[in-house]
Amino acid sequence: MAFFSFLKKNRFFTHEEAEKVVGAIRDAETKTSGEIRVFVESHCRLVNPVDRAAEVFWNLKMDHTVERNGVLVYVASKDHQVAIWGDEGIHRIVGSEFWTEEIKKLMHHFRQNAYADGLVLVINDVAGILETHFPYRATTDKNELPDDIVFGN
Numbered sequence: 001m002a003f004f005s006f007l008k009k010n011r012f013f014t015h016e017e018a019e020k021v022v023g024a025i026r027d028a029e030t031k032t033s034g035e036i037r038v039f040v041e042s043h044c045r046l047v048n049p050v051d052r053a054a055e056v057f058w059n060l061k062m063d064h065t066v067e068r069n070g071v072l073v074y075v076a077s078k079d080h081q082v083a084i085w086g087d088e089g090i091h092r093i094v095g096s097e098f099w100t101e102e103i104k105k106l107m108h109h110f111r112q113n114a115y116a117d118g119l120v121l122v123i124n125d126v127a128g129i130l131e132t133h134f135p136y137r138a139t140t141d142k143n144e145l146p147d148d149i150v151f152g153n
Contacts (some may be wrong), residue, residue, distance in 0.1 A: 012040060012077045017116035018149055024120040025147045033134045034069040034090065035145045036123055037062060041152030044076035052076070053083035055143030056152075065144050069134045071126050073106075073119060074080055082106055084122070092134050102126065 013021075025036050041054050046052040053074035057063065062070035068089035069133075075082050084099045091099075102122045109118025 007065060012075075013115045020116045021119045021123070021149060022147055024123040024127075027125055028130070029136075029143060029147065030112055031127060031136050032069075032099070033065075033136055033141045034071065034127070034130030035065050035143075036071050036073070036118060036126055036130075037145060037147075038073045038123075039150045039152060040075045040077060042076065042078040043153070044079045044081050049074060049076055049079075049081040049083040050085065053085040056150075057085045057087070062145060062148065065089075069076065069130060069131070069132055074124060082110070084126075086121035087125075088134070090130060094129055098129070103105065124129070 008028055021038060025038070028034075028036055031052045037060060039053075040062070044052045046055065053072055056074055057070070057072045060072070062072055065087065068087040070087045071090060072085045073082070074085065082103060085098060086094065102125055105125070107123050109115070109121065
């Protein structure tokens with residue numbers, strides 16, 4: 001799991017950008033049994049955003065997937081913090097270095113105020129890893145979690 005800060009403009013993203021992110025999640029989940037969610041809130045209630053990402057992950061019951069392959073991208077917009085939390089099934093495969101590299105990519109886009117583009121890039125990268133290790137199986141796979149962006153306070 002990893003975290004870093006980013007620069008923020010007044011509004012995080014438009015309705016169209018949010019639809020782009022949700023579309024990327026839906027497309028990703030047609031290729032894998034894994035589950036990807038994005039959670040955006042203004043302030044991180046905890047000192048460490050990774051700890052908050054873990055808390056949100058469990059509150060959203062993302063640890064209830066059959067293969068323990070859920071991934072949460074956490075954003076605290078006004079605190080300029082992001083984190084990625086992968087459940088034990090996927091984290092065991094990719095390790096901390098993968099999440100750190102994804103955070104770097106996300107931050108690069110966020111510094112350019114390209115929030116949706118950064119999220120879509122990370123979603124696609126995570127989807128590629130999930131597809132390799134947790135491919136979609138038409139006969140048994142089901143969408144275990146909603147594909148929408150979750151907005152906190």
